Amino acid sequence: MTQRVAVIDPGSGNLASVLRAFEKAAEDNEIDVQVKVVTSAADLRMADRIVLPGQGAFAACRRGLDALPGVVDALEDRVRGHGVPFLGICVGMQLMATRGLEHGETPGLGWIPGTVAPMDPKGPDGLPLPLPQMGWNELSFEEGFHPVLDLVRPGDQVYFVHSFAFEAEDPEDVIATTDYGGPVAAIIARGNLAGLQFHVEKSGPIGLRMLANFLRWEP
Template sequence: MRVSVIDPGSGNLASVCRALERAAAGPITVEITREPETLIHADRIILPGQGAFAACRAGLDALEGMVGALYEQVQVHRKPFLGICVGMQLLAERGLEHGSTPGLAWLPGEVAEMDPRAPDGTPLPLPQMGWNALDFTPGAHPLLEGLVPGDHAYFVHSYAWRGGEPADVLATTDYGGPVPAILGRGNIVGTQFHVEKSAGVGLRILANFLRWTPRMEPT
């Protein structure tokens, strides 16, 4: 098993690599890469990200040939892909932080600032930071195998996905209303939370990702 972890200039890369090595059930090679050619030899591709949407997109664009290589390996060759935090957000059509920034547009929807409210209408603090429960339908996706609704993951974000296809939302969390927590379609999945900081739940998700064989719909 060979996993390429893309370095767009942000993200907990070392923590992601350590978590992958802990989660693996067998031999694994994890490489942090800024070279698009390495994706050709990868069995799995992961894009972490943290900070602002526009900065992460700029960091990805600064890696010459990487966006094209990602499209080729993920969209054409259908290699399993995991986006983490802003790495997931970059799958959207656009991000709306300090203006509009194009995303990869692999999934419909956009990333906009949250406006969470308590039941009495009082604004909740941003960023949403800390451990929040996941809500999902058991058995809905192989990434969720071994988890139960109410398991907690670690979130740090002020912007969230909106306007996508309901079928792409695999799990939500609640912060002044439902917030997309895991998205997926075909061979593409993404988590708004940091799997590498989510203890046993995060390790389980990574283990599921490593052994996942996506079922592809006819194109």
């Protein structure tokens, strides 16, 4: 049976690249999916998997999501109420937090307790590292801990662009980190929820592997 994957358009995010990456991952792994960019609650209620990309500022992405009639309620119903697998990408991951502190305090969806706070990275010499953290960086994680990381190896690199980081209240919700002046949450997960701080759609074969893993994931 064809999986219906809904990619929400909150008014920001590289939607065309996300769409192409999912289609490529599905084709390469012979997974039967229909991937669709959506802005309506009705489409979400029909989805078998839900993806929320986002880039830019936390507050702007939250406003964009709130501007879609009924979408936040539909997300709560499908993701929290019915356990539909959910993937947040970049700011879409950050919106899973309790709150974000970019341009003032903005409430998140509150699905994984934590705060999205400004980064303050320092190098070995104690001097500030450039922000945003931009470019390829390694992942650190325990192999076999989560299906989204199947066939991915510690030390594999993915592509980051961000100046704010997810600070989880429960360290167990952080399943992979990267190092940028200290550990930074790279992947968070709880139940049927997963979030990737990096741009998985720009992360080459490793990113495609994770997207295929998400399409196969049965939480």
